[in-house]
Amino acid sequence: MNIAIPSHLRRLRVVHRLQTVLPGAVLDALCEIGMRAAGADLALCTVVDDRQHRIVGRAGTDVTVFPRIGGPVAGRRDLMLLPDMAGDVATAAHPMVDGRLERMGAAILSPLHHDGEMVGMFGIAWRGPVAAFTDRQRDLVRRLAGLGEAQIRTEMTLARLAQDAFRHLDGMRG
Numbered sequence: 001m002n003i004a005i006p007s008h009l010r011r012l013r014v015v016h017r018l019q020t021v022l023p024g025a026v027l028d029a030l031c032e033i034g035m036r037a038a039g040a041d042l043a044l045c046t047v048v049d050d051r052q053h054r055i056v057g058r059a060g061t062d063v064t065v066f067p068r069i070g071g072p073v074a075g076r077r078d079l080m081l082l083p084d085m086a087g088d089v090a091t092a093a094h095p096m097v098d099g100r101l102e103r104m105g106a107a108i109l110s111p112l113h114h115d116g117e118m119v120g121m122f123g124i125a126w127r128g129p130v131a132a133f134t135d136r137q138r139d140l141v142r143r144l145a146g147l148g149e150a151q152i153r154t155e156m157t158l159a160r161l162a163q164d165a166f167r168h169l170d171g172m173r174g
Contacts, residue, residue: 014016026151030122034144035059038137040124042102045112045148047120056120057148066096077118079138080109084129106130108137110145114152122148 031043042060046053054065069091083106085091086098095101108121122145124137 023058024151024155025171028059029057030144030148030151031057031059034124034140038108038124038140040125040137042104043122043124045120045122047112053121057122061102063096063101066101067094069094069096077111079124079142080107081133081138082107082109083131083133087129094135103127107134108141110118110141112145112149112152112158114149119152 027045031045034040035043036059041059043058044053044061044063045057046055048054048068050068052065052067053069055063055076056137058064062134082088082091085094085104085106086120094103104125105128107123110121111118112122122141124141
């Protein structure tokens with residue numbers, strides 16, 4: 001009998017697999033490039049489960065984990081423009097906005113996908129609000145998120161190949 005796995009459980013299974021192979025220096029480098037090229041104060045690459053974002057790449061911050069962001073960010077599949085996070089009821093009380101963990105005033109965020117599931121976010125942020133985001137900044141986040149997804153695929157493939165190699169070695173010994 002085939003039992004369908006609900007999509008949120010399928011997504012959490014993908015996220016769990018990702019958390020075993022990430023973070024990596026490449027994702028940190030993508031964040032550094034994004035932060036500098038956009039003139040932003042920080043950049044993050046996260047994997048998100050049902051409770052929290054775990055930072056797997058970063059620049060400009062020491063934060064490693066933070067509660068899941070709801071409101072305008074939850075469940076999005078496209079680029080999110082948040083020019084005044086402190087002034088937005090849905091994000092104002094979040095610890096990454098109000099200063100308990102970090103002070104993000106504005107952000108451009110792009111979801112990261114793997115195996116057809118939204119598994120995290122790539123974004124650049126400023127400590128204060130931003131009047132308007134440029135086309136260049138939006139395009140930069142889209143492109144770097146695409147590179148982040150490619151890096152995630154590479155890391156997952158390498159982890160699978162390593163597992164296969166160890167299984168093969170165990171079979172030769174057994």
